[in-house]
Amino acid sequence: MNIHLILQMAADSMPDREAVICGSQRLTYQDLSDAVNSLANKLEGAKKLAYLAETGTAAPVAMFAAALRGIPYVPINYRLAEDQITSLLERVSPALLISDDAPEVKGITKISQVQVFSHVTSWDGFAPDEEGNIAIELFTSGTTGDPKSAILRHDNLMAYILGTIEFMSAEQSQSTLVSVPPYHIAGISAILSSVYAGRRMVQLPNFSPEAWLKLAKQENVSQAFLVPTMLQRIIEYTTSNNETFDLPAMQAIAYGGGKMPHSVIEQAMTLMPHVNFTNAYGLTETSSTICLLDPDDHHDAIQSGDPAVRARLSSVGRPLPAVEVEIRDDDNVPCGAGEAGYVFVRGEQVSGEYHGSGSLLDENGWFPTRDRGYLDDAGYLFLDGRADDVIVRGGENISPGEIEDVLIEMSDIKDVAAVAVADDEWGEAVGVVIVPADMTTLPEIEAIKSHVKNQLRSSRVPTKVKFMEELPYNETGKLLRRVLRDVFST
Amino acid sequence: MQIKAGTKLFSAVCDTQIMVLRVPKDDLDVTCGGLPMQTEEAAEKSLISDNAGEGSLVGKRYVDKAETMEFLCTRGGEGNISVNGVALEIKQAKRLPSSD
CATH class of the missing domain: 3.40.50.12780 (ANL, N-terminal domain)
Known part of the structure; x- marks a missing residue:
């Protein structure tokens, strides 16, 4: 067709x-x-x-x-x-x-x-x-x-x-x-x-927050798709100007294309209670969306007293009816609920094909997304970064996301990224780049290390810490980790 | 008639056009308004012989009861679509929120 x-x-x-x-x-x-x-x-x-x-x-x-x-x-x-x-x-x-x-x-x-x-x-x-x-x-x-x-x-x-x-x-x-x-x-x-x-x-x-808000109002827009950084900038613009969201026609906002910080979506739902939010997860190679966290999932998560249900606000939801998702471990064996591994996807919309390298689908039609993640017992998919971003410290796989998630909780840290750095003893170790809330009073490096050690364990403690005014994102909000790895290697 | 996915069929009695999405390998007798559907649009339409029901609706997907076959109506018309003498039904799909 x-x-x-x-x-x-x-x-x-x-x-x-x-x-x-x-x-x-x-x-x-x-x-x-x-x-x-x-x-x-x-x-x-x-x-x-x-x-x-x-x-x-x-x-x-x-x-x-x-x-x-x-x-x-x-x-x-x-x-x-x-x-x-x-x-x-x-x-x-x-x-x-x-x-x-x-x-x-x-x-x-x-x-x-x-x-x-x-x-x-x-x-x-x-x-x-x-x-x-x-x-x-x-x-x-x-x-x-x-x-x-x-x-x-x-x-x-x-x-x-x-x-x-x-x-x-x-x-x-x-x-x-x-x-x-x-x-x-x-x-x-x-x-x-x-x-x-x-x-x-x-x-x-x-895109700019001002232009987006103006056009949405002027054209009585009822729906929108945003990458997380765009939504974040719209919220920052509105709150810093002490404005309220004056978009009565807006019914639904879908977001995707990168990781949505928990705090941003919670804030968005509070500021725009009349808007239905949908998280869409997909890749170029899958013809766009393969998983959805729908508006009901958002409401259930935010209202629930059950931590497992609450956590789903950080998931990308469940596969579309015509799409299957499977998690596999390092040996290509399917994982059980809650076990993290590599995300595989199958369905007619999945192309998984490139010029020069041909199709990446296996004999049963599964495409390796190179994303890492796990499914909870209700089938919600939680993503955990790209396979290429995993830090391999002495044979142990460390996801940058788990370190970033605990560091972002510190009040003097505005943004953070963890990447692999070369290490003589372990092959690779954890390096973190931190955007302080205030560039004039940098967070104590010892406080950063002990926070990670207390929340996670000693293998996750960064051996190198750098401060930057902002992290390098591309225009659709993808963090350019390769640039950060270069920062540590030079 | 042997048909395969991607084939376009035209009604001989009305404006109806359908696209085959999936079908079993068997010979199928696909009719619209009582007459066999054709792979080319006829210059002149015949008179409708079976006018029961609501006709075909553009954008709807039509299936048999066991969902062994599926057709997309790409243009609506007055004729009903049937396969081997049995009227097809509109497929009820779960409504998903817009994600783009």
């Missing part, structure tokens, strides 16, 4: 409904479909359609036009340095590229965002429906190394949409605020889900 079907059904069934809004541009589903047919004509002979720009109405047009012509859509991170962009474009070449200011690369033909909408005769072909066709190629963020090019096939994405969304289930008044970038899997799934549900997309190209 071709993802273009999503747009075709929407344009057939609700042509006059507003589909997408960005600045002064407003497109109905019919407008969107017309623009797609027109762009499809400009794709004659193109092998791929790349997109290097901030979020805008051209992004959904490009994605569906590429699908209509049966070529991969490749959105690229426009925030990267020019040499990195050049190197990614060389990997994508030959391709047609939508961009207003891209470097010159052999085999890349450019058209501007304005040219996307220039009117030409509509292409009159049908979307090809060959099994296994590639819909989208996304470069992973590369927090641990070079970005990998993940392959998402039409079948993966359609399985995700059909398995999670009812067609035209959104009320005509509903809209969603899209502030995630177009090259992120959440930016892709926002387009597919919103169009299938018939929910108007309100695009915010450059």
